[in-house]
Amino acid sequence: MTLEILYFAWLRERIGLPRETVTTQATTVHDLIVELRARDERYALAFFDLSAIRVALDQELADFDADLANVREVAFFPPMTGG
Amino acid sequence: MTLEILYFAWLRERIGLPRETVTTQATTVHDLIVELRARDERYALAFFDLSAIRVALDQELADFDADLANVREVAFFPPMTGG
């Protein structure tokens, strides 16, 4: 499966890129994070504390155990601070 | 004692004047209302239902049993509908 992964705010800064295309066998967000953490130090650091991270699947907020089937766009970001 | 009495909204309309100067021996608002009611039909009608009337003494909301000592201006009006 090929996913478009987006990073925002300090996640974007730590990983060093705003988006990337990833080919993966992960079936849940959690699996995907485990894969990304294993890549290198930047990812391991960025995804160190999951309580500081939110995820959206195809632009809808989701949980870490959400299924990736049919998903095209995954976004990781810190808790939002709008308004 | 001489008082300036003001009427607003439907009280003004029923009594037929916006203000008048009254010489009275009344010591409380209640006494004053009793005096006014005794004057004629217009006053009796205007002051018929006290639950529909509010009073201010020298431009501060007051109760019907408030003392009139040192008061110069008494205003009668219905519950307020500002905003």
Add this chain to the structure above:
Amino acid sequence: MEIRVQEAPFDFGAECARFAQGREGIGAVVTFCGIVRNDGGQMQAMEIEHYPGMTERALRQIAEDASRRWALADLLILHRYGRMRPGEKIMMVATASTHRADAFAAADFLMDYLKSRAPFWKKEISADSAAWVAAKDADEAALERWG
């Protein structure tokens, strides 16, 4: 703190702009504007009577009460009297605070007190009748929210 009681129309947008202008220290501005409703097309005009002297005094007391309860950088109360047509602006309040919760609560409080504690009386005028607006029990009850 600014309090204005006037017969003339006011420019709601211009007042909002002025009130929010140059506020580097604060983060939140809330404004409220009351507009004459046409109530299904029956009403031709609204007439507001007030008690000159007591009005300004009551509004000042309400404003000072709000300033004691919440951390406000500024507040504005503007209320008209006289005759207005449906769609015309009757009054407005504005509050400025560092935090939005204070600005919202203070504006809400000002409106509740303006409704029932400031000496204004509304009369609705239609083609064939004129009636003083009755105070609503709900407006009096709303004051209890503020303890």
Add this chain to the structure above:
Amino acid sequence: MEIRVQEAPFDFGAECARFAQGREGIGAVVTFCGIVRNDGGQMQAMEIEHYPGMTERALRQIAEDASRRWALADLLILHRYGRMRPGEKIMMVATASTHRADAFAAADFLMDYLKSRAPFWKKEISADSAAWVAAKDADEAALERWG
């Protein structure tokens, strides 16, 4: 219902005027404006990042949720992204309703949800540092008010 996400500054007064214009049917307009604070003079600029696509979608969901909960004649959400200086307006909401309680509650609700459920992230830039603003527990807790 109008939702705008833009980098350009907006004219708060003009937006308020436009929103309150020609509303004969309704009686109450509430507006909120968020302004960049200088936090004691340390902050030089605020930078807001957002998630194009999801932002509009999230704002629309929040607006529709508010419209279901309260009797609103109209609502506006306008939010900027990019770099702003202290005193500049970040965003605004406006609500119009027949009754003031609905207009106040809906504006308050919109702000609570915009804070924590719309994909914006603020960065504060001072002379010698830049820091992402942390989400406040109080902002998350505020959502519980709405059940």
